[in-house]
Amino acid sequence: MKTTAAVAFEKEQPLVMTELDLDEPRPGEVRVKMVASGVCHTDAIVRDQWYPTPLPAVLGHEGAGIVDAVGEGVTKVAVGDHVLLSFAHCGECANCSSGKPGYCVNFFGDNFGGRRADGSSSLSHEGTQISSHFFGQSSFSQYANVPLNSVVKVPKSAPLEILAPLGCGIQTGAGAVLNSLAPEAGSSIAIFGAGAVGLSALLAAVIANCTTIIAVDVHDSRLALAKELGATHTLNASKVNVIEEIQKITGGGANYALETTGVPQVFTDMTMCLGVKGHAVVVGAAAMGTNANFDIGSLLPMGISVTFVVEGDSVPSKFVPQLVDLYERGLFPFDRLVKSYPFADINKAFDDSAAGITLKPVVIF
Numbered sequence: 001m002k003t004t005a006a007v008a009f010e011k012e013q014p015l016v017m018t019e020l021d022l023d024e025p026r027p028g029e030v031r032v033k034m035v036a037s038g039v040c041h042t043d044a045i046v047r048d049q050w051y052p053t054p055l056p057a058v059l060g061h062e063g064a065g066i067v068d069a070v071g072e073g074v075t076k077v078a079v080g081d082h083v084l085l086s087f088a089h090c091g092e093c094a095n096c097s098s099g100k101p102g103y104c105v106n107f108f109g110d111n112f113g114g115r116r117a118d119g120s121s122s123l124s125h126e127g128t129q130i131s132s133h134f135f136g137q138s139s140f141s142q143y144a145n146v147p148l149n150s151v152v153k154v155p156k157s158a159p160l161e162i163l164a165p166l167g168c169g170i171q172t173g174a175g176a177v178l179n180s181l182a183p184e185a186g187s188s189i190a191i192f193g194a195g196a197v198g199l200s201a202l203l204a205a206v207i208a209n210c211t212t213i214i215a216v217d218v219h220d221s222r223l224a225l226a227k228e229l230g231a232t233h234t235l236n237a238s239k240v241n242v243i244e245e246i247q248k249i250t251g252g253g254a255n256y257a258l259e260t261t262g263v264p265q266v267f268t269d270m271t272m273c274l275g276v277k278g279h280a281v282v283v284g285a286a287a288m289g290t291n292a293n294f295d296i297g298s299l300l301p302m303g304i305s306v307t308f309v310v311e312g313d314s315v316p317s318k319f320v321p322q323l324v325d326l327y328e329r330g331l332f333p334f335d336r337l338v339k340s341y342p343f344a345d346i347n348k349a350f351d352d353s354a355a356g357i358t359l360k361p362v363v364i365f
Contacts, residue, residue: 001021001022001143002019002020002021002022003019003020003021003022003123003141003142003143003144004017004018004019004020004141004142005017005018005019005020005058005123005130005138005140005141005142006018006058006059006060006140006141006343006346006347007020007056007057007058007125007130008046008047008055008056008057008058008059009055009056010055010056011047011048011049011055012047012048012049013047014347014350015047015059015140015346015347015350017344018125019125020058020123020124020125020130020141021123021124021125022122022123022141022143022144022145023120023122023123023124023145024069024071024145025069025070025071025145026071026072026116026145027071027072027073027074028071028072028073028074028147028148029070029071029074029145029146029147029148030067030069030070030071030074030077030083030145030146030147030148030151031067031068031069031070031071031143031144031145031146032063032065032066032067032068032083032085032137032143032144032145032146032151033065033066033067033068033142033143034063034064034065034139034141034142034143034144034365035064035065035066035160035161035164035364035365036063036064036065036160036161036164036340036362036363036364036365037060037062037063037064037139037140037164037362037363037365038062038164038165038167038168038169038170038360038361038362039060039062039346039349039350039353039360039361039362039363040061040062040165040168040169041169041195041197041285041353042061042168042285043059043060043061043140043350044350044353044354045285045287046059046112046134047059047350050285050287050288051112051288052112053112053113053114053131053134054113054114054131055131056125056128056130056131057114057130057131057132057134057138058123058130058131058132058134058138058140058141058144059134059138059140060134060137060138060139060140060141061085061086061087061111061134061135061136061137061138061139061167061168062085062139062164062165062166062167062168062169062362063084063085063137063139063144063146063164063167064082064083064084064085064160064161064163064164064167065082065083065085065139065160065365066080066081066082066083066160067079067080067081067082067083067151068143071145074148076148076151076153077148077151077153081153081156082153082154082155082156082158082160083151083152083153083154084151084152084154084160084163084164084166084167084320084324085135085136085137085139085146085150085151085152085167086135086136086150086152086166086167086168086171086311086316086320087101087102087107087111087135087136087150087167087168087311087316088104088107088110088111088133088135088136088137088147088149088150089101089102089104089106089107089110089149089150090104090105090106090110090149091149093105093106099315100313101149101311101315101316102309102310102311102312102313102314103310107310110133110136110147111134111135111136112134113133114131114132114133114134115129115131115132115133116132116133121133122138122144122145123138123141132144132145133145133146133147135150135167135168136149136150137150140346140363142343142365150316152167152316152317152320152321154320154321154324155324158324158328161340161362161364162327162335162338162362163324163327164362165196165334165337165338165360165362166320166323166324166334167316167320168311169196169197169200169360170196170197170200170323170334170337170360171200171311171312171314171316171319171320171323172197172200172283172309172311172312173196173197173198173199173200173201173202173203173204173258173260173283173312174200174201174203174204174312174323174332174334175204175309175311175312175313175314175319176197176201176204176258176281176283176309176312176313177189177201177204177205177208177256177258178204178207178208178312179312179313179314179319180281180307180309180312180313181256181258181279181281182208183205183208183210183255183256184255185208185209185210185211186209186210186211187210187211187212187255187256188210188211188212188213188214188249188250188254188255188256188275189205189210189212189213189214189254189255189256189257189258190214190216190246190250190254190256190257190258190270190273191205191213191214191215191216191226191231191257191258191260192216192217192257192258192259192260192261192266192269192270193216193217193259193260193261193266193284194215194216194217194219194222194223194225194226195217195222195260195261195359196337196359196360197260197283197284198215198217198226198258198260199215199222199225199226199229199334199336199337199359200334200337201258201260202215202226202229202230202231203229203230203332203333203334204332205230206229206230207326207331207332210256211232212232212233212249212250212254213230213231213232213233214231214232214233214234214235214246214249214250214254215227215231215233215234215235216234216235216237216242216246217234217236217237218236218237218238219236219356220236222356222359223235223236225336225359228336229333229336233249237266237269242269242273243269243272243273246273247273250275252275252276253273253274253275253276253278253302254273254274254275254278255274255275255278255279256278256279256280256281257270257273257274257278257279257280257281258270258280258281258282258283259280259281259282259283259284260283260284261284262284262285262286262290263284263286264286264290264291264292264293265292266284267282267284267292268292268293268294268295270282271294271295271299271304271306272295272298272299274302274304275302276302276303276304277302277303277304277305278302278304278305279304279305279306279307280304280305280306280307281306281307281308281309282306282307282308282309283308283309283310283312334360337359337360338359338360338361338362339352339358339359339360339361339362340361340362340363340364341361341362341363341364342363342364343363343364343365345363346363349361349362349363
């Protein structure tokens, strides 16, 4: 069948709307008609080839839509079901089986390889393969064939246009707090980066009843929103010494911290703001080969822990419905971060995100 998709043909170039051929869903796959898709920082860095997904490619990995067809053996969902899409994982390896699908042994190939395991792509243009199955979905397309493990069924009452970003960025921030850090009520947390991931983490810190929530960024407008969403303190890193201020606010260092930017100096600052036995999580993506400094002499006696986390340590089939429930109960208002764009304006969505104008763009089909 035919589908219109936004294709990344060349490195660091705008996506191009192109009519592609989509094959039939294979056994264990679901064809989804997209309603919406979030635009994530990871889409931008893969378009720019920080990670080597073969171009041309259809990116997009925060899809939301309606099941249009199912392949052989699929019983978990049926035609007409409403679904959110998340990352691909085999579901069978030791890590998947132990509830850690973000560390699937096949994670990199399944999510960034641009092909099915047999080397085929579901998308082609004039006989030439186009990379598909990006994060199991390639949701910048009107239709996509998606492996069942990437599909999460949601109630038909759920607003797909709003919920789309739960598949990656929002679950990464929220999961980093609720699943990875699991802060005690009354604890302190410093969140570095007040973008969509950082502010999702902030909302999760409110849910976890942290009583000192410090948001760090260089944009006053983002810090103002952080304050509205529950930050007890905000720090503009371009105007103050962040380490000194956090040490002062917390009386010796934060219990927990989260780094969302991928910037080496921010990572270093985060390690130095922790208190004794503090725990930090890193979720910010950086280019391969990026290095940051550790002050081993100062940090060793502190006994801190730094954990690198993929997709918020979440099991999407369990965690995404939890986030939907929290949103519907008014406890997780991540919709405050979302701005909608017509699918045809996807490149503007990318540009506005890069410029800091929009926290979480969502394209609507």
